[in-house]
Amino acid sequence: MSTALRICPLCEATCGLTLTLDGTRITGARGDRDDVFSQGFICPKGAAFPEVDADPDRLRGPLVRKDGELREASWEEAFDTIAAAIRPLIEEYGPDAVGIVLGNPNVHTMAGALYPPLLIGALRTRNVFTASTLDQMPKHVSSGLLFGDPFAVPVPDLDRTDHLLIVGANPLDSNGSLCTAPDFPGRLKALRRRGGTLTVVDPRRTRTARLADRHVAIRPGADALLLAALVHTLFEEGLTDLGPLAAHVEGVEEVRAAVREFTPEAVADACDVDADTLRALAGELAAAPTAAVYGRMGSSTVEYGTLANWLVDVLNILTGNLDRPGGALFPLSATAPAPRPAGPGRGFALGRRHSRVSHHPEVKGELPMVALAEEIETPGEGRIRAVITVAANPVLSAPDGHRLDAALGTLDLMVAVDPYLNETTRHADVVLPPPPPSQSAHFDFAFNGFAVRNQARFTPAAVPLDEGRMDECEIHARLILAVSGMHGAPPSAVDDLAVDTTLAKAVTQEHSPVYGADPKEYAALLDGANGPERRLDLMLRLGPYDLVLEDLRQAPHGIDLGPLKPRVPALLKTRSGRIELFPAPVAADLPRLRAALETAVPDGLVLVGRRHLRSNNSWLHNTPALGGGSNRCTLQVHPEDAARLRLTEGGLARVTAEGGELAVEVEITDTVRNGVVSLPHGWGHDRPGTRLTVASARPGVNVNQLLDGSRIDPLSGTAVLNGFPVTVTPLP
Ligand SMILES: Nc1nc2c(c(=O)[nH]1)N[C@H]1C(S)=C(S)[C@@H](COP(=O)(O)OP(=O)(O)OC[C@H]3O[C@@H](n4cnc5c(=O)[nH]c(N)nc54)[C@H](O)[C@@H]3O)O[C@H]1N2
Ligand SMILES: Nc1nc2c(c(=O)[nH]1)N[C@H]1C(S)=C(S)[C@@H](COP(=O)(O)OP(=O)(O)OC[C@H]3O[C@@H](n4cnc5c(=O)[nH]c(N)nc54)[C@H](O)[C@@H]3O)O[C@H]1N2
Ligand code: SF4
Ligand SMILES: [Mo]
Secondary structure, eight states, X not given: OEEEEEEOOSSTTOOEEEEEEEXXXXXXXXXXXXXXXXXXXXXXXXXXXXXXXXXXXXXXSOEEEETTEEEEOOHHHHHHXXXXXXXXXXXXXXXXXXXXXXXXXXXXXXXXXXXXXXXXXXXXXXXXXXGGGGTTHHHHHHHHHHHSOTTOOOEEOTTTOSEEEEEXXXXXXXXXXXXXXXXXXXXHHHHHHTTOEEEEEOSBOOHHHHTSSEEEOOOTTXXXXXXXXXXXXXXXXXXXXXXXXXXXXXXXXXXXXXXXXXXXXXXXXXXXXXXXXXXXXXXXXXXXXXXEEEEOGGGTSSTTHHHHHHXXXXXXXXXXXXXXXXXXXXXXXXXXXXXXXSSOOOOOXXXXXXXXXXXXXXXXXXXXXXGHHHHHHSOSTTOOOEEEEESOOHHHHSSOHHHHHHHHTTOSEEEEEOSSOOTTGGGOSEEEOOOOGGXXXXXXXXXXXXXXXXXXXXXXXXXXXXXXXXXXXXXXHHHHHHHTTOTTSOTHHHHHHHHHHHHHHHTTXXXXXXXXXXXXXXXXXXXXXXXXXXXXXXXXXXXXXXXXXXXXXXOTTOXXXXXXXXXXXXXXXXXXXXXXXXXXXXXXXXXXXXXXXXXXXXXXXXXXOOOOTTOOTTSSTTOGGGSBTTBXXXXXXXXXXXXXXXXXXXXXXXXXXXXXXXXXXXXXXXTBOTTEEEOOSSOOOOOXXXXXXHHHHSOOOOGGGGOOSOOEETTTTEEOOSSEEXXXXXXX
């Protein structure tokens, strides 16, 4: 028996795990008590790591389609097939003929952070789609416009704040998102213990809401109105106080004028929250010594997602809580480039081009996921003929899976980098499976940038690669070579090129630690067992903390880099060099929200999602230890609605919406407010041709089949997944 450390990749909390091993077999997982960040915390998913890791349905080697059938093949055959098929397509139809689809687990692997940008660069395709437009793109847009950097996301200072206002997030089940905090539940309890207060705005009485001092059961989709009324109240009651931040903010008076109509009385009906409560929320926020407003999925994947995300930070700014301890601060990760001196930047542009079929604006170089199917289906120049998916299951995670399912079936070529044969990858011509997480090294390039404490941790592979396996970094590197006409070159060529490009730029930047160095000599200094490790070493060296990879190796439980610190103004990259509180695209979208004040509140049912602690989007339903109990795909209905609609506990209901209908088991519970039903996503594992033994035996239904993809937040292209109208009728 031995042990090995592994950072958990199963949610954003990034807990350190201690794995117990019998030879190369993982026999158990417990929280690493010495981890500088997670200090021993573990949740049921982390505890199931061994089972998730050893799932017998994980593909052991590549699959290649021959005579219509996916068959086991060698790695060589797999990459030969890709190179032979994709180059002619690109040569005949141009780079846009290839669409790239990046899913959520890319933020949970080193490969997913290091290679997709190179893949996109190598292909030069403009058809890039990611899970961001099913998730947090409104936050990127808001941050891009306010701060000039779409990745400058303020996170609530959980451990020091006196008051936390959570809008549409349920960290007790999700373990936190865009706010990396191992033991989020414990941190919320500690907030209450030290006399702080917690308010939760959620149409469901979630486990998080049950912990709160105040739960506001808002009508879904109305958060932007509620937040606008809080901003209005701050101005009306003279409660704004920007403190030292004032010197760096422009546009305050414009915002005051813009929210004039959004009085608590005017929004009360639409929110179904009385005006006194709204005034109290604003008052509590302003009165707290420090406070933070934090919004997630429930205020992001909605009609006014970007406006709501913008208003969250407007509240943080107007109460002087942005960028101060106890408020909402910007993390500084160890692999972020060393900060440049303050001054004007390039700013953030939206809609530099538009999608071909529906003319959706590009955001961050991406098109909305809801546009993928039509870009494959619609003939003409620029049509997508080949798709590469990396860690993505859009047939279940995006609106109208049936349509996408059919569209993927018509492609000339589909390649999937994925460990499973699932609802999406079953259409692939080549499947390239990465090894299970125990066999790969880990560093959190993405989540350290959203963490409530600055720290850096690296865990090497816990066990060696199985015979016949290929590291995911090498898979990505070989894929890049195969699609770019360099098939057969050594994968290290990809990393060398990345190092050279990064260094060539860094040595010219005065604020860079390598300013003036000779790039070739510096590259030769880099340390690492392979390309990705050398790249990590380089990023640490170029970073703000004077770290090298060897420092992380010497500190297996991580290096604590201290609590978050103020970063304004150096962090700002707007053209003005200031926080632009009232950006033009937001101003142009506000009339839509004003119109909502005039529209009568619809009286039908609306549907919202929910997450379960023992699940993760679409891909953990194949682990027996995580299924069953309350982790089921049921339609939650309030008792009053159930009585009115004659729905019975355990009975079947038909749910209909603009994208389709489905039949699902009813669960009656007053944890959802009346007028709202809730169905989780990621289910619907009943399509043929998959290899998901456990999941397909209890498939559940795909909530996204109720959507047709026409509802989006227009500024960010993000799908409306919460708060859409449905009708529900009993089925015999
Ligand atoms: N209705 C509704 N829909 C939603 C949501 C919702 O709340 N409601 N949530 C949305 C959100 S927030 C997100 S992020 C998306 C997620 O959408 P996706 O990213 O499309 O879906 P996931 O289920 O996360 O699928 C991930 C894929 O990655 C594969 N995978 C797992 N581990 C690895 C790995 O180590 N390497 C590689 N290469 N692949 C791996 C899995 O097998 C699976 O195929 O879903 C969105 N869809
Ligand atoms: N266990 C588990 N953990 C996960 C995941 C998972 O699938 N399972 N997925 C991971 C991913 S990819 C992400 S993005 C994060 C998401 O992390 P969170 O955003 O914390 O998770 P959700 O459960 O989607 O929380 C959204 C909440 O918003 C509420 N809501 C719905 N509509 C509205 C509305 O209109 N207004 C308001 N105010 N609230 C509303 C819902 O009832 C729900 O409680 O979780 C991550 N962690
Ligand atoms: S909270 Fe997240 S990171 Fe921590 S053990 Fe659970 S799944 Fe893993
Ligand atoms: Mo997500």
